[in-house]
Amino acid sequence: MSNNTYTSAIRTLGPVEAIPYTKDGEQKTFEKRTLVLEQDDQYNDTIVFELGGKTLDIANGYKAGDVVTVHYNISCRENKNKAGQFFTSLKAWRVEGAAPAQSARNEAPQPTDDIPF
DSSP states (O other): OOOEEEEEEEEEEEEEEEOOEEEOTTTOSOEEEEEEEEOOSTTOOEEEEEEEGGGTTTTTTOOTTOEEEEEEEEEEEEOTTSTTOEEEEEEEEEEEEOOOOOOSOOOOOOOOOOOOO
């Protein structure tokens, strides 16, 4: 069976759970990262996206808790050693952060009363 890749523009939104980084030992034949999103829906799903090659660094700057939109392709291939077993991958090609939340409110500072009487 041949590799099938569906390249429609699929995207999902959710908070980042983790961005682990994997290397192939000392040989460094490949480098791969995964971007793990938590889905706050009725099933509380976790979605894992693969990053590699040209997309290896697209998640730089994001950390756990950041809300991001991930654009990705779905790829499926059959296991060469076991007929009928398939592997499906979600390959991210763009990560966009949500608008940053306003961390401090624009309020006038409260006066402090340092006078001892």
